[in-house]
Amino acid sequence: xxxxxGLRSRIGxxxxxxxxxxxxxxxxxxxxDRALPGGGLAxxxxxxxxGAGGDEEDGAVAAGFAAGILARLGAGPVLWCLKRPDLYGPxxxxxxxxxxxxxxxxxxxxxxxxWAAEQGLLAGKRAGLAAVVGEIGRLPxxxxxxxxxxxxxxxxxxxxxxxxxxxxxxxAERGRPSAATTRWRVAALPARAAAGRPGIGMxxxxxxxxxxxxxxxxxxxxEGADATGLVRVSAELADRxxxxxxxxxxxxxxxxxxxxxxxxx
Amino acid sequence: MPLADALSFVPGLATAPAAPAEDAxxxxxxxxxCRRYSxxxxxxxxxxxxxxxxxxxxxxxxxxxxAADLAARLGRRGLGHRLAIAGTLGAxxxxxxxxxRTSALAAPGTERAALAPLPVEALRLxxxxxxxxxxxxxxxxxxxxxxxxxxxxRRFGAAVARRLDQAEGxxxxxxxxLGETPARRVRLSFAEPLAxxxxxxxAAARLAGELARGLARDGAGARRVELGFHRVDxxxxxxxxxxxxxxxxxxxxxELLAARLxxxxxxxxxxxxxxAAFAVEKLDPEQIALDPAAPGEDCALAPLIDRLxxxxxxxxxxxxxxxxxxxxxxxxxxxxxPAPVAQPDKPPRPVRLFRPPQPIxxxxxxxxxxxxxxxxxxxxxxxxxxxxxxRIAEEWWRPGAAGSAAAIRDYYRVEDEEGRRFWLFRAGxxxxxxxxxxxxxxxxx
Numbered sequence: 044x045x046x047x048x049g050l051r052s053r054i055g056x057x058x059x060x061x062x063x064x065x066x067x068x069x070x071x072x073x074x075x076d077r078a079l080p081g082g083g084l085a086x087x088x089x090x091x092x093x094g095a096g097g098d099e100e101d102g103a104v105a106a107g108f109a110a111g112i113l114a115r116l117g118a119g120p121v122l123w124c125l126k127r128p129d130l131y132g133p134x135x136x137x138x139x140x141x142x143x144x145x146x147x148x149x150x151x152x153x154x155x156x157x158w159a160a161e162q163g164l165l166a167g168k169r170a171g172l173a174a175v176v177g178e179i180g181r182l183p184x185x186x187x188x189x190x191x192x193x194x195x196x197x198x199x200x201x202x203x204x205x206x207x208x209x210x211x212x213x214x215a216e217r218g219r220p221s222a223a224t225t226r227w228r229v230a231a232l233p234a235r236a237a238a239g240r241p242g243i244g245m246x247x248x249x250x251x252x253x254x255x256x257x258x259x260x261x262x263x264x265x266e267g268a269d270a271t272g273l274v275r276v277s278a279e280l281a282d283r284x285x286x287x288x289x290x291x292x293x294x295x296x297x298x299x300x301x302x303x304x305x306x307x308x
Numbered sequence: 309m310p311l312a313d314a315l316s317f318v319p320g321l322a323t324a325p326a327a328p329a330e331d332a333x334x335x336x337x338x339x340x341x342c343r344r345y346s347x348x349x350x351x352x353x354x355x356x357x358x359x360x361x362x363x364x365x366x367x368x369x370x371x372x373x374x375a376a377d378l379a380a381r382l383g384r385r386g387l388g389h390r391l392a393i394a395g396t397l398g399a400x401x402x403x404x405x406x407x408x409r410t411s412a413l414a415a416p417g418t419e420r421a422a423l424a425p426l427p428v429e430a431l432r433l434x435x436x437x438x439x440x441x442x443x444x445x446x447x448x449x450x451x452x453x454x455x456x457x458x459x460x461x462r463r464f465g466a467a468v469a470r471r472l473d474q475a476e477g478x479x480x481x482x483x484x485x486l487g488e489t490p491a492r493r494v495r496l497s498f499a500e501p502l503a504x505x506x507x508x509x510x511a512a513a514r515l516a517g518e519l520a521r522g523l524a525r526d527g528a529g530a531r532r533v534e535l536g537f538h539r540v541d542x543x544x545x546x547x548x549x550x551x552x553x554x555x556x557x558x559x560x561x562x563e564l565l566a567a568r569l570x571x572x573x574x575x576x577x578x579x580x581x582x583x584a585a586f587a588v589e590k591l592d593p594e595q596i597a598l599d600p601a602a603p604g605e606d607c608a609l610a611p612l613i614d615r616l617x618x619x620x621x622x623x624x625x626x627x628x629x630x631x632x633x634x635x636x637x638x639x640x641x642x643x644x645x646p647a648p649v650a651q652p653d654k655p656p657r658p659v660r661l662f663r664p665p666q667p668i669x670x671x672x673x674x675x676x677x678x679x680x681x682x683x684x685x686x687x688x689x690x691x692x693x694x695x696x697x698x699r700i701a702e703e704w705w706r707p708g709a710a711g712s713a714a715a716i717r718d719y720y721r722v723e724d725e726e727g728r729r730f731w732l733f734r735a736g737x738x739x740x741x742x743x744x745x746x747x748x749x750x751x752x753x
Contacts, residue, residue: 096726097687098751103728106659107753120609120645124620131661131750132625132637133651138753142625142637143646146609150620159620166612231727231753233692242695243723246753267753 065198068116071273072265075250079225080257084112087198088224089191093205093253095230099213102178102206104248106130107138108229109176109202111268114139116200119173122163124148124156126178126206139272144173153179157186160201164190167197174200180207181216188222226254232264250274328354338387339486340544343536344580345374347493348485356404358397360483367495375411385542395419397483398475402430402449419476424450431471437464449475490534490584492526494518501540501577508537508574508581509566515583516561529554529591535565537572538580545572552613552622553606553643554589560611567615606644613642627651631700633749634663655698656721658731658750668732670746676738678720684748689724696720700733713737714744721752729753 065087069076076082084090092105113121123130123145132142148159160177163170175194182203194201203223207213232247246267252260265274315321335351342349345368348360361374368374371393382389392403394414399422403412406426414422423430426449428441441464446452452460453472460468473479494515502508512535523529531554535547547568555561616622626640627649640646670679678694697718702709709715717733724730729752736744 097728101660101751103658103660103751104753110659110753122612129660129662130625131633131658132627133633133654133657134659134661134750134752137656142627143648146613146622146624146642147639148616148620148622155620159616162615163612166615169608170612171608172612231729233725233727234723243693243721243729246729247727 064195068112068200072263072276074263074276075252075265075274078252078258078261079255084200085224086116086200087195089187089194089201089203089222091203091205091221091223091226093217093226093228095228095249098230099205099207099210101129102204104229104231104246105204105206106135107246107267108227108248108250108274109204110135110138110140111272111274112202113144113174113176114141114268114272117173118144119171121145121174121176122148122160122172123176124150124159124163124178126150126153126156126180137270138268139270153181157182157190160190161193164193164197164199164201167199172199174202176202176204178204178206180205180212182219182221184220184222191222191224221254223254224256225252225258227251228253245269248274336486337542337544340536341538341542342378343544343582344495344497344538345378347490347584348483350484350486352401356401358400358483360485361393371413375413379411394422396475396477397481398432398471399423399477401432402426402475406430420453423475424448424453428452431468431475433467433471437467440464441468488586490586491528491588492519492522492530493582493584494522495583496581498579498581501579503574503577505569505574508572508578509562509569511578511581512565512569512583513558513562515581516565517558519583519585520556520558520561523556523585523588523591526588527590528588529556530561530585531587531589532585533561533565534584534586536580536582536584537574537578538582539575540577540579541575543575545574545578547572550614550617551610552617552641553610554591555610556591557607560614563611564614610643617642630703632703633657633661633700655695655719656752658729659753661750662748665733665747665749668746668748670732670734675743678722679732679746682722682732682746682748684730689728689730691722692725694720694722697734713740719749 065085067079067081067083067085069083079085092109093099094102094105098104121144125147126149128149130147132145135142135145150156150159156177156179160175163172163175166172182205190201205216207216228251230249232249234244234247247264248267249262249264251262252258254260265276268274311323331354332351335354335357339349339351339357342357342359346359346361346364350358352358361371365371365374368377375391375393379389379391390404390410392400392407392412392414394400394403395416396419399414399419402423403414403426406429412422428446428449429438431449431452433441441452446455452468457469470479474481496511496515498511502511515535519530519533531551533549533551537545539545547565549564549568613622622642623639624642624646625637626646628635628638629649630636666684668682668684670682672679678696679691681688681690683689697720700717700719702715714736716737717735718738719731719733722730722732730748731750731752732746732748734744734746738744
């Protein structure tokens, strides 16, 4: 029996090399963890995070989502490579990411941002980096694959936040295949405060897993990451039964339009 | 004499057009090469070099040996020369040009006796003054020195007395070296010229180790180092390094130097390598932590930061004690993790902050309410919910505070129909005239 078990683990390692090599970071939310191979976000791999709508240009929700992940990736420094100097430290602290951990590298062009990210990966574990974040627009396929290989070799997780200036460029890039282990899209959802309280409540996000190596696409509606970096399902979303995922399904309900999400079957 | 006359005197005379700029550059290069003896070198006029060799002569076994070594190397390069070593710059200048030997050494304290037989031109006076001195019968420096100073000053001006004092050592005359003087310097001379890059890298590593030992004795670290390779043909190739954090780690220095070694062209061979540290800072010995926790983080990151710093701007976010949002977090040098600053509890801040805040067109029902609609980047946003206001006034204690009402900001967190959240503010008091303007300062996640 042990030979079969050994064979099974070997086949598993061949099928899912990235997840097995460096471990996973679970989201703490069973619905999301079930959809990801290995039960969490693969470490030592490249993950792309897209924005939606107007956020494609600003990348604010994507940055918040990334901050929640980085907050739980240990206490080591984070190399954040960006083109536009609009990252604000105190805003990231709300998601549990201490801004003192961030070392930013500002470059004017996409190629320089990629170079800085690769340098961070080459330094890798020796420099004690917990993760590398890159904000880029155009990512050629070759560069993406090189980044993925460097991440796997060094064991440092890479989060790529994709930001563009124009919608046309965004549409072209979205359709391009990529070498990343997972591809996410996070969008802001209208949030209603608890009854009786005026104003804005906790942020709500629509988190979609567009592509996943070894998994199937899915979508979830969650509350934005809190001070510990964990996303949660709010009370009113938690008790809903999980319908089957049908891409593009529109089910008018109380005048709202939504796409139902479910864990990977 | 015109060139035609000279050619008529000596028919086979070799001539070449004068190139003063190239001559000056060659003299500079020679002065840089002379750095192998001492870091204080400078060109002197159009045909001389001055070196300050106080404290360096013992490395060559004495001043006479240093002079012999310099004369031998200059002779090997085919440069005709005259040398002099003396206790003052003025005396050395005079002896080099007017002494009867090509290599003259004046023992300390004997400048007056050594200068006495030299002609008055050796005092670095302008030709009119020197001619004036000769006209009154003063042809040697010894005779000029014997005259009373006030009569010399009355007749020829203060310059004569000043030059005499400088030559005898009564007045100071410092030497301004070419370039900066290093805080610490180590030198490696090779018996045979090296050209192989691997050998040069090994030499750089040896020098880095020696420099690190010297810095450790002083309890200091270097922020800027320069490695100069002196080639056999007299050129000097330099590698300049800046470090994010003062360092005396020989492995780190050697690695950074080796990375830039491909910019060095060794030519026919390198005979000397000199590593100089400028800008040293006090660097306390660091305790090696038993567990790989935060104290080691800055050291581990420094090599990566040094590599990135050449191409991109690297920094960290340092929290400042300020209410103004754009001042609350400032970019800081990346070398050290910024100390945490106690921040009072504040309402949530956005993830993206625009510098400067972006003006928007806002439509409101009542002047002291948040807007119900605003236009930003040519798109209309309808506000579904809003939080606020949070009033942030300017810091009146800062010099240059305008004190105007427009500096008072009322911040609102608004959410539009799609769910995106923005940080808007009204600059100025509501209801004031002219109508206060609205800006968008940041976007929330």
